[in-house]
Amino acid sequence: MVEGSIVTIGVVFGAMFLGLILGVPIAIGQVYGKPFLRKIIAVYVWFFRGIPLLVLLFLFYFGFLPLLGLNLPAFTVASIVLGLISSAYQSQIFRGAILSLPEGQLKAARALGMSDFSAICNIILPQALRLSIPGWSNEYSIILKDSAVTYALGVPEIMARTHFVATRTYEHLILYATAGLLYLILTFAGTKALRILEEKVRIPGYATR
Template sequence: MSPLQAVIESFPYIISGMGVTFGLVGLALTLGLVLGIPMAVGQVYGRKWIGKFISFYVWIFRGLPNLVLLFLFYFGIFPLIGLNVSAFFIGALVLGLRSAAYQTEIFRGAILSLGEGQMLAARSLGMSKNQAIFSIILPQALRIALPGWSNEYPI
């Protein structure tokens, strides 16, 4: 059998695998985005103990290799608590949690790049802290974070 013929015969499996891969990446990036933005806001504007906890989370999930995290969750944490879940779910969860750690740092850097003057100006206009974050800080920070966030996809 020629190599070209082998590729042609396995093409349906390749397409099926691409669908699973795109689904996994989509879930992981979505989970990372949903967790990353609030954690970045909490790290910058939250209480000190919240910032320390988020920094520890980011340190752990950015420091451990993907394979170690996958083994830890698949063979350690989920069997320990007695949950029997699929490998796809654990893979999406672990990659999403790892993506959240990276995205937290991306968005934290974008928020810090704006400077304290933006928050002070919003507060001087009578906005609450939450109004200032959601109306002034985050829209600008998301625009700044976009180039860095686009590099999150290959991870």
């Protein structure tokens, strides 16, 4: 089960990272993009937020990826699917953070001769990303728990190992309670780490709330 935790952490980190690098441009596109781009993004977000994880896992693992001739291991598919879903959710967290910044800042940056791109990168994002950390720690605990579902593809994470041991020893109750405890510890550790990060990157004198 400890080995399983490492696999779980691997899946979660892969997904969070993919969600982050996709979520930021999606959020920027949704706030500042052209109407056509916004439409596409809205459909993307609607798609990945509206379909259950389990269905998406099956769809990608047995459907899309083999069709494209890709035969990826379950671990990779799990990270990708969780990452895509997470990018849809994370984009909404970032969008909220971007929208919470006063509009005047962007105008001021433009007036100082910054290009749109550099204004977003240098003025908006550093603030918005800091504001997003609380939402991000929520997202972490959701992905962590959702990662249990990847057991359906046979990813050898906590849940799969627990079930495997349980079916051999018939100690279901105790083993699942232990698995639950492991998840509680991982959730607690992760949110604590993000809380510390939040303190670390805070700009002195710049109260977020």
